[in-house]
Amino acid sequence: MVAENAVLIKQGAEARVFHLPTFLTQPEGCIAKERFKKSYRHPDLDQYLTSRRVAQEARSLYKCKKAGMDTPTVYFIDMVSATIYMENIVGETVKQRLLTHQETEYVDVDTDTMAKRIGVSLAKMHSLNVIHGDLTTSNLMLRKEGDSVVVIDFGLSFVSSLIEDKAVDLYVLERAFSSTHPKTEPLFAKVLEHYLSASSQAKLIFSKLEDGIKNDNVRLRGRKRSMVG
Known part of the structure; x- marks a missing residue:
């Protein structure tokens, strides 16, 4: 209590x-x-x-x-x-920041820095074999001072070295961007670019992500993960 x-x-x-x-x-x-x-x-x-x-x-x-x-x-x-x-993180979620600037198509948002910080952070997390389980823009926060990206809510997290689990994490985040924030395809592409440059497994993960989407394996697991979360 x-x-x-x-x-x-x-x-x-x-x-x-x-x-x-x-x-x-x-x-x-x-x-x-x-x-x-x-x-x-x-x-x-x-x-x-x-x-x-x-x-x-x-x-x-x-x-x-x-x-x-x-x-x-x-x-x-x-x-x-x-x-x-x-x-208690003082700041706002990435979701809040993007929704606030949605009408101006995010021209006042430093999307380059945001994308780099998200991509590098997620690459670090996956290098530890930590799978978040619920990567959404609501679970990424920006500190009030410095705009550092803080990953929050590890309630569905687990440990796994499987490439597919890491691909599912990225797929869930991709769906969060595309379904909630219109015209953020370039932003998410930059997130993936920085993830690729910071992760030694990135090419394998992307390959699994692309293959899984074609075969619906990653897509289905991502949907199930979203329903659980």
């Missing part, structure tokens, strides 16, 4: 996300992500599965942060309440 002064900011199928205005010495407070119990599951099974998801999300955040990616810093993990307390 999170603190009484916590403000609910998001309710998902798996978890509730709160903002705590005060937390230790953090001037911006913190974010508390609480996974709630599923009444349709046996209590023991539910506790086991929930604990695994909390641990996996925390591990993914820590692993990416340690490798130099910009991700929320984890402050504390309460396994009893299945809650992760983490850094």
Whole structure:
């Protein structure tokens, strides 16, 4: 159970996300992500599965942060309440930034820098064999100071060295751009360009992505992943 002064900011199928205005010495407070119990599951099974998801999300955040990616810093993990307390990122999502400038076709957005930071960050993540599982423009944030791209919400993340899993991650992001942000094809192409230059596996991943789309394998997995998320 999170603190009484916590403000609910998001309710998902798996978890509730709160903002705590005060937390230790953090001037911006913190974010508390609480996974709630599923009444349709046996209590023991539910506790086991929930604990695994909390641990996996925390591990993914820590692993990416340690490798130099910009991700929320984890402050504390309460396994009893299945809650992760983490850094409150001050800024806006990539989705918000693009929607704000959609009518002007993003002329006031530094898309070159944005694309480079997204592409390099995702290449770093995949080099660690961390699969995000829900890459959308809502899960990419821009810090208020410096516009650094922060990858958030690793709730569906898992570890895999499979090329296809990495291709699915990129496909889900591609669909997020094309379905939500009109005329961002050049922006996503730049994301892929920087991903290619920063990843030693990029050519294999792109090949799998192209083959998978032709055969519907990657496309179908991407749709299933979107429905889960």
